[in-house]
Amino acid sequence: MKAEAGFDRGAFIRAQTRLLPVPHAPEISLHVAEEATELWQKTEEELAVIGLPPPFWAFAWAGGQALARHLIDNPGIVAGRRVLDFASGSGLVAIAAAKAGAASVEACDIDAFAVAAIGINAAANAVAVTPRSEDLIGRDEGWDVVCAGDVCYEREMAERVVDWLSGLTARGAAVLIGDPGRSYLPKARLEAIATYEVPVTRALEDAEIKRSSVWRLR
Numbered sequence: 001m002k003a004e005a006g007f008d009r010g011a012f013i014r015a016q017t018r019l020l021p022v023p024h025a026p027e028i029s030l031h032v033a034e035e036a037t038e039l040w041q042k043t044e045e046e047l048a049v050i051g052l053p054p055p056f057w058a059f060a061w062a063g064g065q066a067l068a069r070h071l072i073d074n075p076g077i078v079a080g081r082r083v084l085d086f087a088s089g090s091g092l093v094a095i096a097a098a099k100a101g102a103a104s105v106e107a108c109d110i111d112a113f114a115v116a117a118i119g120i121n122a123a124a125n126a127v128a129v130t131p132r133s134e135d136l137i138g139r140d141e142g143w144d145v146v147c148a149g150d151v152c153y154e155r156e157m158a159e160r161v162v163d164w165l166s167g168l169t170a171r172g173a174a175v176l177i178g179d180p181g182r183s184y185l186p187k188a189r190l191e192a193i194a195t196y197e198v199p200v201t202r203a204l205e206d207a208e209i210k211r212s213s214v215w216r217l218r
Helices: 009-016 036-044 046-050 062-073 092-099 112-124 155-170
Strands: 018-022 025-032 082-086 104-108 130-132 145-149 174-179 190-199 209-217
Touching: 009 112, 025 062, 025 092, 025 112, 062 092, 062 145, 062 174, 062 190, 062 209, 082 092, 092 104, 092 112, 092 145, 112 130, 145 155, 155 174, 155 209
Parallel strands: 082 104, 082 145, 104 130, 145 174
Antiparallel strands: 018 025, 174 209, 190 209
16 A cells, blocks of 8 residues: 555654664764654554555664764765665665765665655755665666665565675675674675674664674675
8 A cells, every 4th residue: 555645755754753863873863763663653553544664764773874884984985986775764874975975876765755764864964865766676777886784684685685786796886784683694695894883772673782784795
């Protein structure tokens, strides 16, 4: 089910969130939900009628925070390059890439609410990010750098994404995955290049600090 015609996603996002600094990358502020479980329940129950998917866009997840911190601290990775942030959610990693000097940044997500949030968050941080509402798995548009944060929480999704990213790596793209070691992260195919202690929301992550790494394909 899709949101009703005329439903203002931007107004909904602004009404349900506050603009707050990202704990592990305070150079960036995002529209995030203060009460994680409250918004999650609201989207699942009251808002089922408008077809709102789980609000992954309303939180700064551990892997994305690690990736954002890594790009800000190591701007040479993206400076002057074309960057794709895959399954971008809030747009956090895309915004970090833009702040680090990327020549262009695209952020894709299949959730229309996430795409709206990406635009709102990019504007709040005064950076240029192009949101894309599509599934880009299997495509190669010549990006120099591809980032993917927190994409290994489902087996099928993780396998599809990592196989696609392996192909991009083989042709010369720099591929970075941000992940705290979720169940379906294929560690045998990856090597960690940086690790951070990331403050997170206990209601979502069962912890207040989550050790999260930036990984590259072997």
